[in-house]
Amino acid sequence: MTKMGDAAATAAITAATRELRLPVVRSDAARLAEIAQRCQHSYLGFLAEVLSAEVDERIERRRQRRINEARFPRTKRLADFDLAAAPSINPATIATLASGAYLDAGEPIVLLGDSGTGKSHLLIGLGIAACEQGRRVRYATTAQLVNELAEASDERRLSRIVARYGRLDLLCLDELGYVQLDARGSELLFQILTEREEKASVALATNLPFSEWGSVIPDPRLVAAIVDRVTFNAHILETGADSYRLRTTRTRTRRKTA
Numbered sequence: 001m002t003k004m005g006d007a008a009a010t011a012a013i014t015a016a017t018r019e020l021r022l023p024v025v026r027s028d029a030a031r032l033a034e035i036a037q038r039c040q041h042s043y044l045g046f047l048a049e050v051l052s053a054e055v056d057e058r059i060e061r062r063r064q065r066r067i068n069e070a071r072f073p074r075t076k077r078l079a080d081f082d083l084a085a086a087p088s089i090n091p092a093t094i095a096t097l098a099s100g101a102y103l104d105a106g107e108p109i110v111l112l113g114d115s116g117t118g119k120s121h122l123l124i125g126l127g128i129a130a131c132e133q134g135r136r137v138r139y140a141t142t143a144q145l146v147n148e149l150a151e152a153s154d155e156r157r158l159s160r161i162v163a164r165y166g167r168l169d170l171l172c173l174d175e176l177g178y179v180q181l182d183a184r185g186s187e188l189l190f191q192i193l194t195e196r197e198e199k200a201s202v203a204l205a206t207n208l209p210f211s212e213w214g215s216v217i218p219d220p221r222l223v224a225a226i227v228d229r230v231t232f233n234a235h236i237l238e239t240g241a242d243s244y245r246l247r248t249t250r251t252r253t254r255r256k257t258a
Helices: 006-020 023-038 043-070 091-098 101-105 119-132 142-154 158-166 183-196 210-215 220-231 244-257
Strands: 109-113 137-141 170-176 201-206 235-240
Touching: 006 023, 023 043, 043 119, 043 137, 091 119, 091 235, 109 119, 119 137, 119 170, 119 201, 119 235, 137 142, 142 158, 142 170, 142 183, 158 183, 183 201, 183 220, 210 220
Parallel strands: 109 201, 109 235, 137 170, 170 201
Antiparallel strands: none
16 A cells, blocks of 8 residues: 555545545535544544445435335324324334334334324324335325226236336225225226235225225125225224314414404
8 A cells, every 4th residue: 555645535536436426425524524534533543434425315214215216195104193093093003003013013003083083194194104214105186096907907017117116015096985986996006905915014094984984885796805905914003083173273372263
């Protein structure tokens, strides 16, 4: 090894980190070197700090990429859910689900409750928690999923799309019950659920009790088969009927009036 001045060292680091694709090392090496010198770290200690910074940044980028790929309509985290406003939800249950053990077992989650009671918040929060654990996740409303499958079927791409959904660790399916499905759409939804049955988790949010799913799925036999698949070994959470959004709006209005 030959002695190298700071300018030459900086140029060498820049060239090497570009070739090795280490952007954090390139941007932080000088700053971390100053800290290491001030704290009298060893050469190995400095190297460990630089590499740890690169690893941390890569983990963060992967986490953010998973979240972006999941296509959540907005960011909602489990920690931000107001458990006091949803007394029917057991905090211990949320903590258990947040750990992700249900994903390893391929168990479903069903969130039942009226509009505005926090179903979508919990659904997205569970999805983001799974992304942060390195899981492959996709969010879609029931209508979006069925429309995507119908288009794929028309273009003779259905088997490829079904297989892609089958490879996800978690499918977050929102708003079952808001849009009535036709016979074809119901069959396509059933196909996705069958592909994932007992292999990979589905988290589903609906405003309808199971007894009323026949109002949006026309075939009674298909209703029974779909309910069977999403409830077997499922975690069923009821968010209730008292709209959190409506209650919050009324409280805000009263405060303004006062």
